[in-house]
Amino acid sequence: xxxxxxxxxxxxxxxxxxxxxQKAKDAVAPPAVQKEFDSFIxxxxxxxxxxxxxxxxxMTQLPFMKDANVSDAAQFxxxxxxxxxxxxxxxxxxxxxxxxxxxxxxxxxxxMFCGEQMFTFTRTPTGFLFTEIGxxx
Numbered sequence: 001x002x003x004x005x006x007x008x009x010x011x012x013x014x015x016x017x018x019x020x021x022q023k024a025k026d027a028v029a030p031p032a033v034q035k036e037f038d039s040f041i042x043x044x045x046x047x048x049x050x051x052x053x054x055x056x057x058x059m060t061q062l063p064f065m066k067d068a069n070v071s072d073a074a075q076f077x078x079x080x081x082x083x084x085x086x087x088x089x090x091x092x093x094x095x096x097x098x099x100x101x102x103x104x105x106x107x108x109x110x111x112m113f114c115g116e117q118m119f120t121f122t123r124t125p126t127g128f129l130f131t132e133i134g135x136x137x
C-alpha cells in the first residue's frame with residue numbers, strides 16, 4: 001500500500017512540476033520594479049564597461065554574500081572583482097538579459113547568466129544592489 005501511495009504521489013508531482021517551472025519562468029516584474037532595475041543595471045553596465053571597480057562596489061551589498069572576509073571595498077576588489085569580473089564576464093553582462101523572480105523571503109531579484117555563473121541583483125530598501133555570484137543550476 002505504501003508503494004502505491006508513493007507511486008501516486010510521484011505521478012502527481014510529475015504532472016504538476018511543469019506548471020511550477022512555467023510559473024517561475026514566466027515571472028514578470030511589476031512595472032515600477034522593472035523601471036527601477038533598468039535604471040540600476042544601466043549604471044552597473046556603465047561601470048563594468050569602464051572597468052570602474054569603485055562604481056561597481058558602490059552598487060554592491062557589503063559584506064558580499066554575508067561573508068565577513070568580503071566586508072569592505074578592498075576585500076571585494078581583491079577577492080571578487082578581480083577573479084570574477086574578467087573582460088569576458090563584463091562583456092557578457094553587457095548583453096545578458098535579466099530574469100526576474102521573487103525568492104522564498106519575498107525579495108525581488110533579477111538574475112543574469114554568463115557561462116556557468118549566475119549574477120544576482122536584489123531590491124533592498126535603498127534600491128537594487130549586486131548581492132551574489134553563484135553557479136548556474
